[in-house]
Amino acid sequence: MTSTGIRLHAPAPGWSISADVVVVGxxxxxxxxxxxxxxxxxxxxxxxxxxxDDGSTRWAQGGIxxxxxxxxxxxxxxxxxxxxxxxxxxxxxxxxLVTEGPDAVRRLIETGAHFDESAEGELALTxxxxxxxxxxxxxxxxxxxxxxxxxxxxxxxxxxxxTIENALxxxxxxxxxxxxxxxxxxxxxxxxxxxVGAVHAPAVVLATGGMGxxxxxxxxxxxxxxxxxxxxxxxxxxxxxxxFVQFHPTVLFLGPDAEGQQPLVSEAVRGEGAHLVxxxxxxxxxxxxxxxxxxxxxxxxxxxxxxxQEQGAEHMFLDARHFGAQMWERRFPTILAACRAxxxxxxxxxxxxxxxxxxxxxxxxxxxxxxxxxxxxxxxGEVACTGVHGANRLASxxxxxxLVYAERIAHDIAVSLRHDGPHARVPVPEPQPEKPAHPLxxxxxxxxxxxxxxxxxxxxxxxxxxxxxxxxxxxLHSEARDALDExxxxxxxxxxxxxxxxxxxxxxxxxxxALQREETRGCHWREDHADRDDAAWARxxxxxLNPDRTLAVHTTDTADFPPTHPRxxxxxxxxxxxxxxxxxxxxxx
Numbered sequence: 001m002t003s004t005g006i007r008l009h010a011p012a013p014g015w016s017i018s019a020d021v022v023v024v025g026x027x028x029x030x031x032x033x034x035x036x037x038x039x040x041x042x043x044x045x046x047x048x049x050x051x052x053d054d055g056s057t058r059w060a061q062g063g064i065x066x067x068x069x070x071x072x073x074x075x076x077x078x079x080x081x082x083x084x085x086x087x088x089x090x091x092x093x094x095x096x097l098v099t100e101g102p103d104a105v106r107r108l109i110e111t112g113a114h115f116d117e118s119a120e121g122e123l124a125l126t127x128x129x130x131x132x133x134x135x136x137x138x139x140x141x142x143x144x145x146x147x148x149x150x151x152x153x154x155x156x157x158x159x160x161x162x163t164i165e166n167a168l169x170x171x172x173x174x175x176x177x178x179x180x181x182x183x184x185x186x187x188x189x190x191x192x193x194x195x196v197g198a199v200h201a202p203a204v205v206l207a208t209g210g211m212g213x214x215x216x217x218x219x220x221x222x223x224x225x226x227x228x229x230x231x232x233x234x235x236x237x238x239x240x241x242x243x244f245v246q247f248h249p250t251v252l253f254l255g256p257d258a259e260g261q262q263p264l265v266s267e268a269v270r271g272e273g274a275h276l277v278x279x280x281x282x283x284x285x286x287x288x289x290x291x292x293x294x295x296x297x298x299x300x301x302x303x304x305x306x307x308x309q310e311q312g313a314e315h316m317f318l319d320a321r322h323f324g325a326q327m328w329e330r331r332f333p334t335i336l337a338a339c340r341a342x343x344x345x346x347x348x349x350x351x352x353x354x355x356x357x358x359x360x361x362x363x364x365x366x367x368x369x370x371x372x373x374x375x376x377x378x379x380x381g382e383v384a385c386t387g388v389h390g391a392n393r394l395a396s397x398x399x400x401x402x403l404v405y406a407e408r409i410a411h412d413i414a415v416s417l418r419h420d421g422p423h424a425r426v427p428v429p430e431p432q433p434e435k436p437a438h439p440l441x442x443x444x445x446x447x448x449x450x451x452x453x454x455x456x457x458x459x460x461x462x463x464x465x466x467x468x469x470x471x472x473x474x475x476l477h478s479e480a481r482d483a484l485d486e487x488x489x490x491x492x493x494x495x496x497x498x499x500x501x502x503x504x505x506x507x508x509x510x511x512x513x514a515l516q517r518e519e520t521r522g523c524h525w526r527e528d529h530a531d532r533d534d535a536a537w538a539r540x541x542x543x544x545l546n547p548d549r550t551l552a553v554h555t556t557d558t559a560d561f562p563p564t565h566p567r568x569x570x571x572x573x574x575x576x577x578x579x580x581x582x583x584x585x586x587x588x589x
Contacts, residue, residue: 003172003174003178003235003236003374004233004234004235004236004545004546004547005547006234006438006545006547006549007170007171007184007234007438008170008171008234008438008440008493008498008501009438009439009440009490009493010170010171010184010186010196010493010498011195011196011493012196013184013196013197013198014195014196014197015193015195015197015198016197016198016199016200017045017162017193017197017198017199017200018043018199018200018201019042019043019044019045019162019182019199019200019201020037020042020043020044020201020202020203020413020417021034021037021042021043021044021045021201021203021204021205021413022044022045022046022047022182022183022199022201022203022204022205023037023044023045023046023047023205023207024047024048024169024183024204024205024206024207024208024228025047025048025049025055025205025206025207025208025209025228025381025383026046026048026051026052026053026054026055026153026163026207027055027056027057027149027207027209027381027382027402028057028145028148028149028152028381028399028402028403028406029207029380029381029382029384029401029402029403029405029406030046030048030055030205030207030208030380030381030406031046031052031149031152031153031155031156032108032152032402032403032406032407032410033205033207033378033380033406033407033409033410034046034156034161034205035111035152035155035156035159035161036406036407036410036411037205037410037413037414038159038161039410040410040411040413040414041414042413042414042417043162044161044162045161045162045163045164045199045201046156046161046162046163046164047163047164047167047169047183047185047199048163048164048165048166048167049166049167049168049169049208049223049227050165050166050223051165051166052153052156052157052163052165053149053150053153054221054223055149055209055221055223056145056209056210056220056221056224056382057145057148057149057399057402058145058146058148058149059145059219059220059221059264060144060145060148060398060399061142061143061144061145061264061266061268061334061335062126062128062136062138062142062144062266062267062268062271062395062396063126063128063136063137063138063139063144063268063396063399064105064108064136064137064138064144064148064396064399064400064403065077065101065128065131065135065136065137065394065395065396065397065399065400066098066101066102066104066105066135066137066400067098067101067102067133067135068102068105068123068125068135068137069123069125069133069134069135071133072133072134072135074095074098074099074101074102075098076132076133077098077101077133077135078094078095078098079132080130080131080132080133080394081094081097081098081388081394081397082094082390083130083296084130084296084297084298084390084392084393084394084395084522085388085389085390085391085392085393085394085522086298086390086391086392086521086522086532087390087391087521087532087534087538087559088241088244088390088391088521088522088538088539088540088559089387089388089389089390089559090386090387090388090390090559090560090561091559091560092368092387092560093368093386093387093388093561094387094388096368096404096408097388097397097400097401097404097405100404100407100408101400101403101404104400104403104404104407105137105400105403107407108148108151108403111151111152111155112151112154112155113139113147113148113150113151113152114139114147114151115137115138115139115144115147116137116138116139116140116141123137124137124138125137126138126268126271126272127271127294128267128268128270128271128294128395128396129267129270129271129291129293129294129295129296129297129300129395130291130294130295130296130297130394130395131294131394131395131396136268136271136395136396138268140333140334141330141331141332141333141334142266142268142331142332142333142334142335143333143334144399145399148399164185164187164193164199166187166188167185167186167187167188167193168185168186168188168227168495168498168499169183169184169185169208169227169228169231170183170184170185170186170196170231170498171183171184171231171234171235172204172231172232172234172235172374172377173198173200173427173429173430174235174374174429174430175427175429175430176430177375178236178374178375179202179374179375179376179427180201180202180203180204180374180375180376180377180427181200181201181202181376181427181429181430182198182199182200182201182204182427182429183198183199183201183204183231184196184197184198185197185198185199186495186498188495198429200427200429201427202376202417202427203376203378203413203416203417204376204377204378205370205378205379205380205406205409205413206228206231206232206364206372206377206378206379206380206383206384207228207379207380207381207383207402207406208227208228208229208231208381208383209223209224209228209381209382209383210224210226210359210360210382210383211224211225211226211229211360211503211506212224212357212358212359212360213225213226213446213450213499213503214226214357214449214450214453214503214506214507214510215245215356215357215450215453215454215458216259216260216450216451216453216454217251217258217259217260217262217356217357217454218260218261218262218356218357218358219248219251219261219262219263219264219356219357219358220261220357220358221261222260222261225499225502225503226502226503226505226506227498227499227502228363228364228379228383229242229363229364229383229502229505229506229509230501230502230505230506231502232364232372232374232377232379232383233505233509233543233544233545234438234505234545235374235377236373236374236544236545237364237365237372237373237374237377237544238364238365238372238373238542238543238544238564239362239363239364239365239385239509239542239543239544240362240363240365240385240540240541240542240543240556240561241361241362241363241385241389241390241391241513241540241541242360242362242363242506242509242510242513242541242543243362243510243513243514243517243524243541244360244361244362244389244390244391244392244522244523244524245357245358245359245360245361245457245510245523246297246298246358246359246360246361246392246393246523247297247301247355247356247357247358247458247459247523248264248267248297248301248355248356248357248358248359249267249276249297249300249301249303249304249353249355250264250265250266250267250269250270250276250300250318250351250353250355251263251264251265251353251354251355251356251358252264252265252338252339252342252344252351252352252353253314253315253352253353253354254342256314259447259450262356263335263338263339263342264335264358265318265335265339265351265353266332266335267297267395267396268332269318269320269332269335270293270294270318271294272320272323272327272331273320273322273323274293274318274319274320274323275293275318275319275320276293276300276303276304276316276317276318276319276353277316277317277318277319277350278307278311278313278316278317279311279313279317281319284303284307284316285300285303288303289303296392296394296395297392297393297395297523298391298392298522298523298525301355301459301523302459302525304316304353304354304355305355305459305460308354314354315352315353315354316352316353316354317350317351317352317353318346318350318351318353319350319351320346320350320351321346321347321348321349321350323346323347324347325347328346328347339351355459357458359382359393359398360382360383361385361389361390361391361392361393361522361523362385362389362513363379363382363383363384363385364379364383364384364385365384365385365542365561365564366378366379366380366384366385366386366405366564367561367563367564368386368408369408369409369411369412370384370386370405370406370408370409370412371412371564372564373564378409378412378413380401380402380405380406380409381398381401381402381405381406382398382402384405386401386405387560387561388401389401390522390559391521391522391523391524392522392523438501438549439480439481439483439490439491439501440480440490440491440492440493440497440498440500440501441476441480441491441497441500441501441504442491442497442500443491443496443497443500445476445500445504446496446499446500446503448472448476449473449476449500449503449504449507450503452469452472452473452507453469453507453510453511455468455469456468456469456470456472456511457469457507457510457511457514459525460525460527461514461524461525461526461527462526462527462528463515463518463526463528464528466511466514466515467515469507469511470508470511470512470515473504473507473508473511474508476504477504477508477549480501481549505545508551509543509551512543512551512553513541513543513553514526516541516553517537517541518533518536518537519531519532519533519536519537520532521533521537538558538559539555539556539557539558539559540555540556540559540561541553541554541555542554542555542556
């Protein structure tokens with residue numbers, strides 16, 4: 001895979017530092033990868049867009065799924081994941097997740113994360129949509145992500161890892177052979193570094209989170225602008241499954257014009273017995289699926305949307321009044337506080353809910369070691385597409401995926417660099433082009449992109465809505481490109497313009513894939529192609545960015561990903577993932 005030669009318009013780096021590994025992102029995936037790399041003796045730098053604890057992980061309410069309970073097993077977890085993924089999961093990727101997951105959670109506990117326990121001192125496990133067992137470990141009732149983030153941030157600080165906060169990563173740097181040579185970045189505010197600089201490193205780990213801000217209403221924080229996916233595309237990497245955006249069924253409804261980050265009402269509320277009802281109190285999910293309110297998220301979101309269409313309603317209700325005040329305060333204090341802050345008291349009234357953009361099941365395509373199609377570039381967490389989630393992520397598999405694949409990435413980097421010894425090779429990046437290679441959009445275009453995406457590529461899609469969205473996005477793209485080509489003018493470089501440009505990049509890919517997939521599968525819902533079509537579409541859409549900024553789209557032959565085949569980081573690669581990992585024993589299919 002060769003680089004596109006496309007970079008964001010930005011000043012040349014005015015400072016640089018060197019490392020063995022640079023990890024971009026500070027959620028569960030990024031900090032786990034960083035801690036494991038540091039433990040292997042690698043000089044590791046963590047770059048994060050805000051503060052260390054400001055990523056998406058801390059917003060996770062429900063918990064982390066793993067076969068930790070009595071009577072549960074990795075095979076049962078695998079079965080539930082495959083069903084939720086609607087025929088598009090990579091079976092081996094899922095097997096790795098569910099087999100290595102329990103021990104990865106135990107290592108997270110050893111790192112300092114404290115999960116809720118039963119009266120007997122065992123992990124208190126709950127159940128969420130799509131799970132046939134209680135296998136969701138949680139913390140602080142509904143503050144699991146906050147506790148995991150706290151533990152990992154404290155471990156990073158205790159071990160003295162070098163961190164660069166308030167820094168937006170711009171582009172991947174590559175050497176003369178096309179391998180990763182680090183990243184360029186812009187540091188905002190005061191600190192040891194300021195302005196545009198570079199971290200030179202042979203290994204780069206993208207753990208930048210999601211892209212929920214491409215829609216008007218989302219559960220994602222404001223920093224989730226698809227920066228990692230856009231960077232990877234400009235670097236020549238492949239992305240896959242971007243059409244599968246999961247809309248969480250139960251987001252607190254704040255009005256039809258609500259924009260930005262919306263409060264999530266965790267699936268665990270339904271796991272503990274809350275009911276979805278319409279304005280008349282009718283439980284409309286009964287009879288739609290054997291698990292009713294605990295069906296996989298795509299089915300519940302569609303059930304809510306259909307009922308809204310039938311009744312001309314703007315939202316449905318989640319009724320958990322039967323919990324009582326004590327259970328609400330003990331089990332779901334965060335959600336209770338958020339509802340009350342918006343004038344809703346779930347102890348005494350149903351909660352108005354509607355679907356909103358929540359999680360990107362697709363992302364930068366990787367193999368089982370987190371390697372992308374660009375040598376030396378890795379990805380894990382929501383920015384990555386490992387094949388685990390397929391067409392619809394199973395509830396609470398996201399934190400586990402970040403944890404498991406971050407550990408695998410750290411091992412692969414350590415093995416890859418071991419041949420030359422730590423710190424032996426500092427890559428020399430190729431000179432950046434003198435002229436800007438990518439036009440920047442004005443900050444106000446961000447809201448235009450969000451409106452286009454919400455209207456044309458939201459929960460319910462059609463050929464007409466997607467074509468309209470594609471045309472409007474292309475118009476934004478062409479206007480910025482033509483201005484640059486004709487008179488060399490582009491929007492002023494800065495965080496707002498870089499983020500908006502990244503959002504347009506990922507929006508174009510998402511719409512192109514959604515327009516091409518003419519079926520309804522998982523969280524991709526086409527009203528003009530209402531059925532799932534395994535004969536034509538039991539495969540993945542893979543997208544690359546061409547040097548002329550057009551998109552190249554192709555399909556895989558099966559639901560399993562082909563290899564990424566990156567070249568080794570060092571002059572030789574010895575070994576691999578330890579053979580004692582059960583996921584790498586031969587499996588009968």
